[in-house]
Amino acid sequence: MPPPHSRAIFAREGSSTDEFLELISNPFSSAIQSDAFLASLGTSLGITFFVAIVFCLLRPYNTVVYAPRLKHADEKHAPPPLGKGVFAWVKPVVQTKEDILVEKIGLDATIFLRFTKMCRNLFLVLSIVGCGILIPVNVVGGKQFTSGHNDISTFMRMTPQFMWGEIYWALVICAYLFDIILCYFLWSNYRAITRLRRIYFDSQDYQSSLHSRTLIVTDIPRDFRTDEGIVKLTEEVRSTESIPRAAIGRNAKELPELVKEHEDAVKQLEKYLAKYLRNPDKLPIKRPTCKPSNKDRTHRGDQEVDAIDYLTDRIRELEIQIKDVRESIDKRNAMPYGFASFENISDAHTVAYSARKVHPHGSTIRLAPKPNDIIWDNLPLSKKRRKWKKISNNLWVALLTFFWIAPNALIAVFLTNLTNLGRVWHGFNVELQANPKSWAVVQGILSPAITSLVYYFLPIIFRRLSMRAGDFTKTSRERHVVHKLYAFFVFNNLIVFSLFAALWAFISTVIDLHDEGHIDVWQAMKEGDIYNKVMIALCNVSPFWITWLLQRNLGAAVDLSQIFNLAWGSFARKFTHPTPREMIEWTAPPPFDYASYYNYFLFYSTVALCFATLQPLVLPVTAFYFALDTWLKKYLLLYVFITKTESGGQFWRVLYNRFIFAAILANVIVALLVKAKGNSWKMLGCLVPLPILMLGFKWYCATTFDDAIHFYTKGPLKDPESRTLPEHKERRGDRVGVRFGNPVLYRKLMVPMVHEKAKHVLHQVYRGRLEDQSDVAAMTAYSDTFSLDNMSPNHPGKKAPSSSPFELVSEGQMDFEHHKDRPEFREEFGGEGEMYGRPLDMIRPGTPGSFTTLDRGRSSSQDSDRTRFDQETYVDGTNYPAGYHQTSAAYRHHSPSRHNYNSGYGGMTRGNSYMNGSETNLLGGAAPMGSENMPGRNQASPYGYAGTGTAGTPLSEDELGYDYFRTGRR
Incomplete structure (x- = not known):
């Protein structure tokens, strides 16, 4: 039956306070959900198609915006040439295969496209399985409760909230099928990325680079802060035939601030x-x-x-100061970090592999990143200082996450359902009743758009926080940005946003039962039926996530059109006074923001996996988005964006771990559904092994692939001379x-x-x-x-x-x-x-x-x-x-x-x-x-x-x- 409204906490019936509290208890039920979905679908597809056509028409005449890589890259890294035809860009994008992409755009960009393609294929398969099984089960299983209730929308009929009993075995079976399919895609891509990494290790670029055979040594004790001291530390880990050439870090003094x-x-x-x-x-x-x-x-x-x-x-004075400081730098004031370069790659990787769990004299030895990847200001930090920076950074992130709960809850109550706003605002309610179709369009567009706009600025905030967390490299900083953004999005955007209504309804019910029935709080909590309220809240919020994911297609088209860069460049040249440096920078290929895009893709995937058993339509909507974005992002990475700092594919572990977490979270939601309406401990017992199996799968992949991904070799090569040239050369x-x-x-x-x-x-x-x-x-x-x-x-x-x-x-x-x-x-x-x-x-x-x-x-x-x-x-x-x-x-x-x-x-x-x-x-x-x-x-x-x-x-x-x-x- 349709979910009942929770009773108001306060007794003043009809007051705005009562209405507000009741809306918080149940904000998502609305008669205009279907119209909002159709409005979101129509605007998303229509504007996406329009933007794509505009891009095709403008692209041949705006190569500075739409193909800067084609102009600036050298012959080896230049993408395939583009013709002047309207659809001339389609053929090169379709025909450029992965092996060519590695050479043209680098391994980071190639793995990003592979991850996007994996998400597309994963959700296409899940759509077939999920929609083919769950939609008929939910509709038929809940027919005895929905028949005769014409006010129940089509979306709600597809959810499992109207079913009861043994039919929930279908959800348990789908949970297993979803995890098996997900594990297959993760395993196959883990194996493919391992192959790409081995090819990367054997490439001429890597073989001829200095960082590939160089180690970075941090936390060096004072007695070892010399070139010879670094050599001694590396020899304590594992002896090799070659002696590294070492360089201890020097104190830059106030130079970074002056520069x-x-x-x-x-x-x-x-x-x-x-x-x-x-x-x-x-x-x-x-x-x-x-x-x-x-x-x-x-x-x-x-x-x-x-x-x-x-x-x-002022510039003159600063240059004098910089020159004086540079001339005063010497080797006596050494820093607690340094570098050791070996004769060949196998020696460096052998020592790095042996030093994973060994810290000679408290130092840490690892493979050196590329020089341009190093955050030099953080290298001199001590262990204690880095630990405190991480704690303070995590504290700020936690505070930001906590204080966002209240505005996020208000967005969930009012922006996702304008009917709720009308119930507490009489003037708006009159307008809403007069034009329900128009306001349905507004609800289908405005709420997801505002939510997306608010979270546009979050990556900037988190990146600035992470810069103060003591990371040694820019790539590790970006990985931590992905981690913090994802945690914030899942907690606030998914859990709090979706479950706030259920928790508030449960709290209000417990208070009413305690006050009216004079029973203790624990008994009231038992009678409050928290599991049923959670299930109802998740089912009611599912239409919002479908409309929100539909609008992501529009975001993908906007990325392709580069409309903001094109508009801002034209506006700035005519109405502002750009400097020559700014005009030069406008013509450069912009760097690709991997952290933000990875976070968005992970969040979309988490939403789809969590709501797959609640509202199966979320699966084809997500699959459609990734199918579109696979080709659009491929064009952008081939012709527009560059990788600012190439990490050689180091993002994969972050993505893999988040998918494992998303699968476990989806299993927990299935368990909540089974506990609410399945009424069977056997079903819950069958679901218990799923998280354990996912963790076991994670351990298997880590032990099978990680060493081959991170290390060129774990021991000396049998024929190391085949990989290196003589000493004097x-x-x-x-x-x-x-x-x-x-x-x-x-x-x-x-x-x-x-x-x-x-x-x-x-x-x-x-x-x-x-x-x-x-x-x-x-x-x-x-x-x-x-x-x-x-x-x-x-x-x-x-x-x-x-x-x-x-x-x-x-x-x-x-x-x-x-x-x-x-x-x-x-x-x-x-x-x-x-x-x-x-x-x-x-x-x-x-x-x-x-x-x-x-x-x-x-x-x-x-x-x-x-x-x-x-x-x-x-x-x-x-x-x-x-x-x-x-x-x-x-x-x-x-x-x-x-x-x-x-x-x-x-x-x-x-x-x-x-x-x-x-x-x-x-x-x-x-x-x-x-x-x-x-x-x-x-x-x-x-x-x-x-x-x-x-x-x-x-x-x-x-x-x-x-x-x-x-x-x-x-």
Whole structure:
């Protein structure tokens, strides 16, 4: 029979308080559920189809938004070409197989698509089984109770709340079938991902990378904080034939804060200049002003100052401080972490495998992540400090989760059922009764939309909290974000949202029974029938989740259309004053937010599994969403998004564990249904083994696959020479201290960018400060490009007229293509630069004279992204950049003037076409490296680097001193 309404707690019948409390007890029963479902279905499918058509029409003419990867990636990582046809994108997406995807988009993106495909296939099979068995059972089994009740909606007839007795064996059987199907898909994908990981280990990229044979050692005791101490710690774990080359971490002091403040000041100055110089021929009368930084001790008070002059001076001061701190760094102040690089991969992985449960002298040894994956500020943290950070972070998450219960309950009561709002708001009720169809449409769209909008900002909050939790790497931080988001969503969005009404109804019933019947609380709780109220509440809320999942299809289409990026880019260019840096960033491929998408997919799957036996229609709705999103996300990852930090597929365990939890939670819900209406202890006894079997399945997969996923080998290889090259060809290029050194110690500092159209009025802006101040420039190393002498484009080696202390950017150069090799852009929009052919972690032993591949365009070589080292430019021992360790004298005997970049480096490719005349013949007549005054030193080579090695090969930034590099960029 239909669920009865709970009695009001207070006796004032007809009052708003009574109505409110009754609604909290039973908020989801409504006569407009079917209309809301149809409205949600129609709007979702209609808008999705419309957005897809708009995308097909706009895509060929907006490649900056819809195919940035196709423009910027090198030949090896470029996706298949796209035609100009309306549906030309469909064929490449359908035909690109998984083996090709691994090479084009990386293992993280490939596993994401495999996970999406797994969810699609899983829910397609579950839909056939669930709908084929449960819908007929629920409808026929509850017919004796629903016949004659025309007010019961179709959705409610499909639920098991009107059945009773032995027929609930059907739900027990389906619970077993669902778990068996889920385990099969998880096992088959676990095995497939293990195969992908083994292929990844054997790939040339991994075999030639430094991090693959490097260990990170943390929590090093004070007595072992030397290079030799790290070697001793690794030898205590397990002896190997090769001795690692170690590098202890150095104290960066206040450098991270100074560099961050410097970057903020540069970007702030750029914003003021962009606004002030928006019309160079008609400058505003009033110059922009700002308040001094709170960290600036030279200015006190809140009095505003000239923004341009102040920020220019502030940047100068910060660069002087940064230079002084860098020069003061030495090896005496060691940190409790370091790195050890072995000769071959098998040695490193053998030691890491043996060190899983061994902590020599309290230290921890594990495989090193990629350098760009490390969160350097967290590495020096002690165990005690990290533990406290995790506790405080979890406390904040728990508080946020707890305080969201009240607003979440109000959303569940009123937004999911507008009839409830009308019962406490008379004016709205009149309007609702007058236009029930219109308000049904609003209910079907508004409630899920507002819920989705609220939770859009949650990943941002959780990520900021996780950044303070002490994680060593960005990938581990993202995994923890997925964990916390999922826990929050399941508790608040699913459990509290769905069960709040049942719990409130139970509490109100217990209070009434206790007050009216004068019985004790325990007896009242027994008579309150909590299990039946939980079942009724879950069945009543099931239509909301169907409409909510239907709207996820609309979200997938919006992702494909990139409508927000397209609209914001057009709006910002016309109505705001973007800086050149911002315009460059708008043309870069955006990073893909794995944490948010994984959380959404896991939550959708959990909702579907939990409500599969309550409302079987949720299964085909979920399957339809994943079927659509499988192809849409595949296009986005092929042509639009990039992986900011490649982890090599480390997300899988998080996904697998959440699916196991979702299956167990679904089994608990089936047990609640059986306890409420099945009235059989045999049924409950048959359900008890299910969670145990799922945990056993988890243990089986972990013991069978995890070691092969995480470790290249668990012991020395029989023929390790087949995997590595001789010592003199490979070990000399390791430079562990440089490649695994904190970037703030040597990375080039940002330079303010100014549009070239304002060049002729800069003397008015800077009031006589544009003269060639060589002494100041030499002292501060400020203004990478223009504070020293420019070289004339027509007379190599001759001084060009002085321009400004900023980097002038022409209209044609405001494209990511021309700046993708620079650290400040590469870190945010290209990770370590692997997609563009410049990974900083690659080691490729080669013949003398070969070095880093730095060509801006696409190379015809399939391994154009490798790094080659000249053995003559290295000496034994760990090498550090200037200010971190003394630069080797081997670098100082090569003169860049002996090489011709225009013809000696393979010619110009597509990526080099942006160079104009002022950027050619830059090194003619240049002095040898190490000279104090080098003509044209401030101008970069066409390849973005200022120095060269032997045979005309350029040196990379981590081989050159900071001061040299600071004055050698374009």
